[in-house]
Amino acid sequence: MSSVLFHDGQFFRDDKMLVGAGSRGLRYGDGVFETMKVNRGTIQLGSQHMDRLFAALQLLEFDCPGFFTSGYLLDKIKVLATRNGHASLGRIRLMVYRGNGGLYDPENHYPHHIIQSWALPPANHQWNENGMLLGIHRKAQKAADVLANCKTNNYLPYVMGALEAKRQKWNDALLMNTSGRVCEATIANIFLIQDRRLVTPSLPEGPVAGIMRQYLVRKITEYGYDLSEQPVTEEQLLGADEVFLTNSSYGIRWVGEIGAKKYTSHLTRAIYQEIIQPLFLSPSA
Template identity: 45%
Template sequence: MEYFNYNGKTFKEQTAVLQASSRGLRFGDGLFETMKSIHGRLQFTDEHFARLWHGMQVLQFNIPRHFTPDSLQEEIVTLLLKNGHQQMARIRITVFRGDGGLYDAVNHTPNYVIQTWPLPEESGAWNSNGLVLGIYGDVKKSCDVLSNLKHNNFLPYVMAAMHAKNEKWNDAVLLNTSGRICDSTIANIFIIKDDLVSTPALAEGCIAGIMRKNMIQQLAKMNQPVIETELTVDDLLAADEVFLTNSIHHMRWVQAIGNKIYSHARAEKIYNAVFATNL
């Protein structure tokens, strides 16, 4: 039996805790954070909590003084221990507003759920078999104040993920409303062309990924600056190499998008330099 944390209290996984009037349920009024734990140590805690707190401020939550990154981290560690997920685990924190209609929220204090799942030991290792991706164009992401947040209205990614599953892709590439590259359903996208590494700028509507930020910082230290820019579908298909980054898998190379086949020698060198010894 596994457990979850709801507003600081622990419940068995099948316990019903939400009201039908929850704004999180009715409107997707909230956001979430996905973290990784290795041997009981949360990875990139400062960066994850900074992004979560920034998102709550953007969504105009009233954050009480007792609700702090330190208190939330303690609750996460306690839940990991209770669930026996001390080796390697994925943690999801879902924050949402309480009860009320569209114009009459009862209050703006964050409610939250913490969940944990075990991860296989090879999670984050270099993928010897490259990923197969496709481009999903039916639903496009807007570029606005919400675009960089992992908010709970995640329908573009949900639709793209279902399409990827139907097409037997490992992941799908989402486009923004201008038809340019945004991100994938679970990761940020980087391309290598000649000696240049590029990734969509945050203004292009992609999630402000923690591992994206770390990759940019690490490559800068290696005198390999990343160009944050606009990338078209043609840019993606003309690239020599493509790789994805996120907090769970760290970095994975892409073998194919449609009929385009990519190499991975430079991506593997980047992985070995950034992740093989740092994580």
């Protein structure tokens, strides 16, 4: 069965051509996106995703009409996921982009939007028994600027990291910021554990302000774990006892190796069982 997508108020076949050569989204990456999970008919942490999206749209000076609200987008996501048969467990990508025009003369600042959905396998909700293999990408670095915490459509550092990860047969690549410190992975935030103390790069260091990261930082504190948001050096990374990645799709994935360094997963697994599994069972938490 073919899938459909939602674009600017209408449903189309997912192979529909939607933008032309004059699109600022195509020319300049002028826009932002959100990747979300539909779980048991609920958009997991949906309100947090909408808060991040609309903060980014305000930063990028989009002109949102009255109907373009969190409620409108969340409703269309659910309708699309249901139509495509992805409402039980699916991945959503919502992209908002500016329309036609040159750099200094956009036609307008209307938030054109595309919503797509895909099915996720049951393994998405399962603990990864085999630790991930990561490497460090050093060619493209992440600037810790005003855009760094947003998921913008200008994604080239992550593209470069993903190309190297595929070439090197890594599961993901770690990006460094322009100060030479650990920033994040291409599709996830990163946490370290040393002597049962958790550390994650602080937002001024340039990582995307991940929704699962935000959720976990809050929950970890509630559960009494010791957590610090701070700059993270490569030396700290390679000296850690455990490393794990987080994103909205898979929750937590523990890392088994980075280069010659091997990691354990004892505390990471406890955090998964205590915090992430309950979220999967009650996605609106």
